[in-house]
Amino acid sequence: KAGVTQTPRYLIKTRGQQVTLSCSPISGHRSVSWYQQTPGQGLQFLFEYFSETQRNKGNFPGRFSGRQFSNSRSEMNVSTLELGDSALYLCASSQAGGSADTQYFGPGTRLTVL
Amino acid sequence: AQSVSQHNHHVILSEAASLELGCNYSYGGTVNLFWYVQYPGQHLQLLLKYFSGDPLVKGIKGFEAEFIKSKFSFNLRKPSVQWSDTAEYFCAVRGSTLGRLYFGRGTQLTVWP
Numbered sequence: 585k586a587g588v589t590q591t592p593r594y595l596i597k598t599r600g601q602q603v604t605l606s607c608s609p610i611s612g613h614r615s616v617s618w619y620q621q622t623p624g625q626g627l628q629f630l631f632e633y634f635s636e637t638q639r640n641k642g643n644f645p646g647r648f649s650g651r652q653f654s655n656s657r658s659e660m661n662v663s664t665l666e667l668g669d670s671a672l673y674l675c676a677s678s679q680a681g682g683s684a685d686t687q688y689f690g691p692g693t694r695l696t697v698l
Numbered sequence: 699a700q701s702v703s704q705h706n707h708h709v710i711l712s713e714a715a716s717l718e719l720g721c722n723y724s725y726g727g728t729v730n731l732f733w734y735v736q737y738p739g740q741h742l743q744l745l746l747k748y749f750s751g752d753p754l755v756k757g758i759k760g761f762e763a764e765f766i767k768s769k770f771s772f773n774l775r776k777p778s779v780q781w782s783d784t785a786e787y788f789c790a791v792r793g794s795t796l797g798r799l800y801f802g803r804g805t806q807l808t809v810w811p
Binding site for chain 1: 742
């Protein structure tokens with residue numbers, strides 16, 4: 585099976601712009617989670633989607649949003665970008681998102697905000 | 699809220715040395731525990747996981763971890779490290795009723811040949 589794929593791999597934006605990142609889960613996986621990874625804060629949970637519904641949400645401002653499509657592909661959007669949004673954004677998929685599920689991670693999208 | 703502590707930020711070892719990376723978590727209920735590894739330039743990969751049963755779990759590449767419930771710990775071990783084990787290691791916890799993972803801050807392991 586193909587792994588989790590994320591596009592684009594690299595992005596450079598300027599403050600105030602918005603950005604959309606895409607994630608394609610492993611075939612058959614219905615849960616997609618998003619994480620932000622920075623050197624200072626480590627891996628922080630953004631949100632999780634299951635069957636097109638947001639099921640969990642982390643402590644991020646409303647500028648961070650996401651959605652999931654019927655084929656389980658997911659997108660996350662960040663509006664009004666700030667310098668502090670520069671990070672590696674990771675997507676992870678699992679079969680059903682239950683506590684016993686294993687999450688498989690994609691390579692990430694490296695976002696740089698100038 | 700759950701939290702995960704990894705005691706060592708950076709560990710430096712010579713090849714063939716033994717490794718133990720500490721991980722403690724705070725959560726009162728049943729937990730599922732994971733160790734992930736991130737090799738330079740690569741994505742996070744699962745090393746091993748504990749859901750239930752034998753508290754000593756074995757993972758890939760000779761790694762193992764022991765779940766000690768009374769100590770809220772899930773330490774990662776390897777008897778003899780190799781240069782190729784140089785990577786960042788993350789401990790993660792998920793409570794039995796939640797879908798999200800809580801990650802520790804990571805431990806950078808550098809192995810000198």
